Amino acid sequence: VTLLEQTDASKQSSTSTAKEQSNSVPGVTLFGRGVTKDGIPILETSIDADQEFSGQGSSSQSNSLTGSITVTVGEVLPNGNLLVRGEKWVTINQGEEFIRVTGVVRPEDIGADNSVPSFKLADARITYSGKGAIADANRMGWLGRFFQSVLSPF
Numbered sequence: 001v002t003l004l005e006q007t008d009a010s011k012q013s014s015t016s017t018a019k020e021q022s023n024s025v026p027g028v029t030l031f032g033r034g035v036t037k038d039g040i041p042i043l044e045t046s047i048d049a050d051q052e053f054s055g056q057g058s059s060s061q062s063n064s065l066t067g068s069i070t071v072t073v074g075e076v077l078p079n080g081n082l083l084v085r086g087e088k089w090v091t092i093n094q095g096e097e098f099i100r101v102t103g104v105v106r107p108e109d110i111g112a113d114n115s116v117p118s119f120k121l122a123d124a125r126i127t128y129s130g131k132g133a134i135a136d137a138n139r140m141g142w143l144g145r146f147f148q149s150v151l152s153p154f
Contacts, residue, residue: 001086001101003067003118005126010060019051065128068115069099081106081122097130 027034027044034041071086085102103121110116118124140148 001069001071001084001103001118001121002115003065003069003099003101003126005063005065005118007061007063009062010058012058013056015053015055017051017053019049021049023047065126067099069101071101077104084121095130097128100127101125 024046025044027041029035035043069086069088071084073082074085075083077083082105083102084105085100087098087100089096089098091097101118101121101124103118103124103126105116105121109120118126
């Protein structure tokens with residue numbers, strides 16, 4: 001399988017809300033007159049509230065994966081299509097990386113050189129990952145994961 005994968009995605013969002021609210025409670029009256037102290041009404045109040053929110057966000061991602069991986073036929077499906085799978089591990093310096101491919105190939109998509117481009121794999125699952133010191137360094141720590149989780153009060 002010749003890996004020719006490229007993805008590009010971007011997203012932008014913007015939100016803005018505003019709310020104003022005002023409530024007044026008139027002063028108490030006794031015998032038809034307002035209750036005052038030194039001519040200033042007492043027991044009279046008002047409440048004002050203003051809320052405003054403005055937020056923006058954007059995200060973009062671009063990935064590319066090229067190369068080749070040998071796969072084997074795991075099953076011939078009733079319609080003649082081939083379920084293929086393969087895995088390749090590479091050890092580089094202090095870590096191991098692997099590429100894993102599974103998918104369904106139509107026999108007519110297989111080229112004269114016995115290869116098929118990855119974009120012609122149906123139900124393709126292509127994994128590129130690794131383990132070791134390099135992969136561990138790129139992984140978010142437990143405290144960072146906590147603050148990103150739904151359990152975080154912040």
